[in-house]
Amino acid sequence: MIGESMYQELILEHYKHPQGRGLREPYDAEVHHVNPTCGDEITLRVKVGDAGKIEDVSYDGQGCSISQAAASVLHELTTGSTVEETLSVVDEFTRLMQGRGKVEADEDVLGDAVAFAGVAKFPARVKCALLSWMAYKDAVVRSAR
Amino acid sequence: MTSTSFDVERIRKDFPVLSRELPGGRPLVYLDSGNSSQKPTPVVETMREHMAMHYSNVGRAMHALGSESTEAYESARDKVAAFIGAPSRDEVIFTKNASEALNLVAYSFGNRSNTDPRFTLGPGDEIVISEMEHHSNIVPWQFLAQRTGATLKWFGVTDEGRLDLSGISGLVTERTKIVSIAHQSNVLGTVNPVADVLRRAREVGALVMLDASQSVPHHAVDMASLGVDFVAFTGHKMVGPSGIGVLWGRAELLEAMPPFMGGGEMIEAVWMDHSTYAAVPHKFEAGTPPIVEAIGLGAAVDYLSGVGMEAIEAHERDLTAHALDALREVPTLRLIGPDSLERRGATLSFTLEGIHPHDVGQILDDEFGIAVRVGHHCARPLHLRFGIPATTRASFYLYNTTGEIDALVRGLHHVQKVFA
Numbered sequence: 001m002i003g004e005s006m007y008q009e010l011i012l013e014h015y016k017h018p019q020g021r022g023l024r025e026p027y028d029a030e031v032h033h034v035n036p037t038c039g040d041e042i043t044l045r046v047k048v049g050d051a052g053k054i055e056d057v058s059y060d061g062q063g064c065s066i067s068q069a070a071a072s073v074l075h076e077l078t079t080g081s082t083v084e085e086t087l088s089v090v091d092e093f094t095r096l097m098q099g100r101g102k103v104e105a106d107e108d109v110l111g112d113a114v115a116f117a118g119v120a121k122f123p124a125r126v127k128c129a130l131l132s133w134m135a136y137k138d139a140v141v142r143s144a145r
Numbered sequence: 146m147t148s149t150s151f152d153v154e155r156i157r158k159d160f161p162v163l164s165r166e167l168p169g170g171r172p173l174v175y176l177d178s179g180n181s182s183q184k185p186t187p188v189v190e191t192m193r194e195h196m197a198m199h200y201s202n203v204g205r206a207m208h209a210l211g212s213e214s215t216e217a218y219e220s221a222r223d224k225v226a227a228f229i230g231a232p233s234r235d236e237v238i239f240t241k242n243a244s245e246a247l248n249l250v251a252y253s254f255g256n257r258s259n260t261d262p263r264f265t266l267g268p269g270d271e272i273v274i275s276e277m278e279h280h281s282n283i284v285p286w287q288f289l290a291q292r293t294g295a296t297l298k299w300f301g302v303t304d305e306g307r308l309d310l311s312g313i314s315g316l317v318t319e320r321t322k323i324v325s326i327a328h329q330s331n332v333l334g335t336v337n338p339v340a341d342v343l344r345r346a347r348e349v350g351a352l353v354m355l356d357a358s359q360s361v362p363h364h365a366v367d368m369a370s371l372g373v374d375f376v377a378f379t380g381h382k383m384v385g386p387s388g389i390g391v392l393w394g395r396a397e398l399l400e401a402m403p404p405f406m407g408g409g410e411m412i413e414a415v416w417m418d419h420s421t422y423a424a425v426p427h428k429f430e431a432g433t434p435p436i437v438e439a440i441g442l443g444a445a446v447d448y449l450s451g452v453g454m455e456a457i458e459a460h461e462r463d464l465t466a467h468a469l470d471a472l473r474e475v476p477t478l479r480l481i482g483p484d485s486l487e488r489r490g491a492t493l494s495f496t497l498e499g500i501h502p503h504d505v506g507q508i509l510d511d512e513f514g515i516a517v518r519v520g521h522h523c524a525r526p527l528h529l530r531f532g533i534p535a536t537t538r539a540s541f542y543l544y545n546t547t548g549e550i551d552a553l554v555r556g557l558h559h560v561q562k563v564f565a
């Protein structure tokens with residue numbers, strides 16, 4: 001019965017009630033990422049304000065609960081923070097996801113995203129969790145150009 | 146209800162994996178045979194015995210082991226030929242899998258080394274496939290169209306999941322050189338009306354190929370009475386090993402076709418600047434073939450014949466009837482494919498409202514040890530046709546039970562509870 005550890009209540013909540021979903025104007029960069037193995041997709045936009053503050057992360061996509069909930073959590077964690085702060089969260093989340101379930105999550109950095117710790121034990125699903133986060137990183141890089 | 150003549154519990158004993166436990170003490174409920182089937186002891190033992198006691202290369206070794214190995218390899222060809230009712234054993238070509246068989250045939254069209262008018266192909270000529278094909282019966286034809294400038298066309302699929310034949314006379318025309326369709330869909334379960342397609346193809350002089358990857362394992366299929374030109378199927382879906390597939394083709398066509406790969410065993414004589422080729426089937430079997438795998442496939446068809454293809458088909462029919470009824474009880478479940486037993490096999494794909502198939506598959510596996518396939522099942526265009534990214538697919542075989550289908554249904558109810 002290992003399933004329960006992956007489908008944390010918090011993940012299910014975000015899946016059922018996604019935060020910040022929908023594509024909004026204005027934005028500085030838009031990216032579209034797909035996971036070819038399962039067909040999950042996300043279109044994601046970022047709006048960076050003065051002093052490098054993330055004003056909005058808006059997104060739309062389709063996919064499993066893990067990929068959709070991860071986008072919702074991403075929206076919550078990034079909006080209102082500086083680009084620099086958010087990139088360190090992305091790095092920590094990536095480290096957790098790629099840690100095969102053996103990495104201790106830094107809850108101070110990750111906040112709600114620690115709920116995804118269980119996903120790291122399922123190599124096939126790690127890409128689901130990372131889809132929107134990688135799209136975000138890409139969008140931030142593009143917005144700086 | 147399972148036919149009394151079919152002792153599924155006895156069959157299950159032939160498949161050791163079916164009695165193993167998964168980590169966490171979960172029993173295995175294997176409902177993914179459409180993806181790849183499990184292997185019975187006689188297949189495993191035949192392969193082990195050959196590797197342990199008789200192994201050598203085939204065709205070229207003159208010693209005792211060489212002749213034992215060659216004899217076993219060629220007798221596997223005889224068994225497969227008999228199993229599919231091939232008019233001649235030489236029409237059975239061993240390939241790596243169904244994909245290779247399909248690529249081999251596609252390669253022989255529009256090829257400068259093939260001047261036979263049935264195989265010439267260029268701008269203005271047409272290739273016809275269908276929207277329900279596995280990528281293996283799409284991409285090789287896309288290659289061919291790109292290589293030659295020919296046009297790729299396809300049959301649509303009806304809402305019920307049937308091949309849409311309504312426009313067949315406009316689709317399959319004098320310009321059509323080859324029609325290649327699935328005998329049975331790996332997603333919908335639909336068994337296609339080969340005779341109707343064949344009749345039209347013959348009217349316009351087009352060749353017909355069947356992707357029988359999902360039919361040969363489940364029904365008695367007879368090459369002579371099918372009447373098509375080429376048939377591809379794959380060993381691992383029919384209780385045989387992976388690494389071995391079959392192309393069957395009409396002898397006179399195979400003789401007209403160019404070799405697909407060059408190498409040892411496919412030649413008659415070689416000079417530095419040119420070669421002449423071996424007769425079929427060896428012309429298409431370059432290099433050391435998958436010897437043990439071919440022998441394993443021979444054992445697989447022996448096993449299936451021993452059980453009886455009619456009995457297997459009847460058992461799968463019972464399972465499908467049970468599953469259709471049981472799945473109807475699951476709220477919001479949408480079956481993608483025919484809703485009745487008519488012209489369909491034991492493959493059922495479906496969606497559950499608001500729950501992604503990957504989540505369905507993950508929970509079924511983690512909680513209940515139920516193995517289904519989730520995703521687009523290498524048939525992305527078909528999923529696009531139905532406006533969905535993915536489905537959950539349960540596919541049954543001779544060793545499955547109605548109890549396992551009931552477990553699936555219980556599992557689906559649980560999945561719905563998690564996401565309620």
Ligand SMILES: Cc1ncc(COP(=O)(O)O)c(C=O)c1O
Pocket residue numbers: 179180242243244245279281282327329330331356358359379380390523
């Ligand atoms: C209908 C159909 N065609 C072709 C294939 C390809 O078989 P293989 O991967 O063995 O080449 C499959 C199985 O994956 C299939 O279901």
